[in-house]
Amino acid sequence: xxxxxxxxxxxxxxxxxxxxxxxxxxxSALKKAIDSDALFCKRCFRxxxxxxxxxxxxxxxxxxxxxxxxxxTNALIVYVMDLFDVTGSEIAGLPRFVGENNPxxxxxxxxxxxxxxxxxxxxxxxxxxxxxxQGIKPAxxxxxxxxxxKNIDALLERVDQLRxxxxxxxxxxxxxxxxxxxxxxxxxxxxxQDLITTSRFPGTTLDRIxxxxxxxxxLIDTPGIIKREQMAHVIADxxxxxxxxxxxxxxxxxQLNPEQTLFLGGLARFxxxxxxxxxxxxxxENNLNIHRTxxxxxxEFYNRHVGELLTPAxxxxxxxxxxxxxxxxxxxxxxxxxxxxxITVPAGIKVAGWVPEGVDVLIRKAMx
Ligand code: GDP
Numbered sequence: 001x002x003x004x005x006x007x008x009x010x011x012x013x014x015x016x017x018x019x020x021x022x023x024x025x026x027x028s029a030l031k032k033a034i035d036s037d038a039l040f041c042k043r044c045f046r047x048x049x050x051x052x053x054x055x056x057x058x059x060x061x062x063x064x065x066x067x068x069x070x071x072x073t074n075a076l077i078v079y080v081m082d083l084f085d086v087t088g089s090e091i092a093g094l095p096r097f098v099g100e101n102n103p104x105x106x107x108x109x110x111x112x113x114x115x116x117x118x119x120x121x122x123x124x125x126x127x128x129x130x131x132x133x134q135g136i137k138p139a140x141x142x143x144x145x146x147x148x149x150k151n152i153d154a155l156l157e158r159v160d161q162l163r164x165x166x167x168x169x170x171x172x173x174x175x176x177x178x179x180x181x182x183x184x185x186x187x188x189x190x191x192x193q194d195l196i197t198t199s200r201f202p203g204t205t206l207d208r209i210x211x212x213x214x215x216x217x218x219l220i221d222t223p224g225i226i227k228r229e230q231m232a233h234v235i236a237d238x239x240x241x242x243x244x245x246x247x248x249x250x251x252x253x254x255q256l257n258p259e260q261t262l263f264l265g266g267l268a269r270f271x272x273x274x275x276x277x278x279x280x281x282x283x284x285e286n287n288l289n290i291h292r293t294x295x296x297x298x299x300e301f302y303n304r305h306v307g308e309l310l311t312p313a314x315x316x317x318x319x320x321x322x323x324x325x326x327x328x329x330x331x332x333x334x335x336x337x338x339x340x341x342x343i344t345v346p347a348g349i350k351v352a353g354w355v356p357e358g359v360d361v362l363i364r365k366a367m368x
Contacts, residue, residue: 005034005039006023006039007023007039007040007041007044008039008040008044010022010023010041010043010044010223011209012041014030014039014041019042022043022223023041024042024043025040025042025045026042029042029045066222067096068097070097070098070102070171071096071098071102073167073169074102074167075163075168075169076102076103076104076159076162076163076168076169077102077168077169077171078107078159078168078169078170078171079091079105079106079107079136079138079171079172080107080109080172080176080177080178080181081108081172081176082109082110082176082177083108083110083111083113083114083143084110084114084245084249085175085176085339086127087338087360087362087364088175088339089172089173090134090173091172091225094136094171095136103139103162104136104137104138105138105139105140105141105142105158106127106131106136106138106141106142107141107142107143107144107155107181108123108124108127108141108142108143108144109144109145109181110147110176110177111123111143112247113245113247113248114248114249114368115249115251116248118368123143123367124143126365126367127141128141129365130364130365139162140162144181146177146180146181146183146184147180149184152184152188153188156185159219160213165215165217166217167217167218167219168213168218168219169220169222170182170219170220171222171225172224173224173225174225175232175244176224178221178224179221182209182211185219186211189211230339230360231267231268231338231340231355231356232244233358233359234314234315234316234359236312236315239311239312241285241287242265242267242288242312243267243288245284245285245286247286249283249286249341250286251283251368252282252290253279253281254281254282254290255277255278255279256272256279256280256292257272257277258272258273258274258275258277258349259272259273259294259296260292260293260294260295261292261295261298262280262282262291262343263290263291263298263301263302263310264282264284264288264290264337264340264341265288265289265310265311265313266306266307266310266311266312266313266314267288267312267313267314267337267356268322268337268340268353268354268355268356268359268361269298269302269322269352269353270282270335270343270351270353271295271298271351271352271353271354272295272351273326273349273351274349274350275348275349276348278345279346280343280344280345280346281344282342282343282344283334283341283343283344284341288341289310289311291309302322306321314356321357322355322356323355323356323357324352324353324354325352325353325354325361325362326351326352327350327351327353327363328350329347329349330348331365332345333347333363333364333365334363334364334366335351335353335361335362335363336361336362337353337355337361338359338360338361338362339359342364342367344366
């Protein structure tokens, strides 16, 4: 460890003392990893083998310093977002630190999860509206799928057009697919994994990965920022597969009468409170069990069946596990269950969304 061993996956300095911090691996596993030449920290190991999320602590101070540094440089910002979890991809304060002169190229990733028939131009317009609400005016929006890359070369061309003799910083919250994208870029540009160099963001404990570009500039991968308000933090590891879809989402449409309820596994709940009989469309991982019942008695139903009929259950099930928020719908909207999916509802009705404490539930203009 004194030699400054680094994780092959994320570039963090390996350490054996703090499981909450970057680069952690228990001593026993570290010895094995060194012997087998596969030096991955616990988080990267788990991500590679089970696709699990294990957040690394990034202090607010570290993050503020990091942002400040980017705002002080002349650079193109590549902002990676997960199209299945746009709200969860938002970085608070992004417009502030990017400054007036640094353009932002927004990369909408995981487009493969959305229905194939979706018009990409309309999707870009919709994303533009979402970004405007965050105070972001992107130089361009690029849709891709890092896991099934077809257009990585086109993306790199666009990056070259926009960066004009500047460095490139890639930013994103954890789990939007930033590492997958960076790996594709490395493959496409160099073909050689070893060309990655890691260094420190001065003044922080954070490592950065630099990929050399043709003209002496660099593409710099920044640490993922962890969002706390997401479903992933209240789901057991084994149940994460219900929140993180792997394949194209098959929309599920329900004809509902007022005073009907849909349970989204045991994780969340949708109430059609009042309005005319109507259709709503649910966008969730295809294996997440959606159960329809009457609104009257739904609380009792939940308490009786959570963990059995209604699975998965949230972690730390308490006496009142789900918290309710009501919305009057004035235009066709998505009721978003942060990190889990959404239900598209028509104008003119009243609905409620229930989620475990600490998870966001909100309304946005309909995506589809
Ligand atoms: P990071 O935390 O932003 O670096 O995200 P990762 O690259 O580790 O990806 C997070 C999860 O999303 C992993 O399970 C990936 O396999 C998955 N993923 C990444 N890109 C895509 C994509 O384009 N489509 C789909 N369906 N999944 C993706």
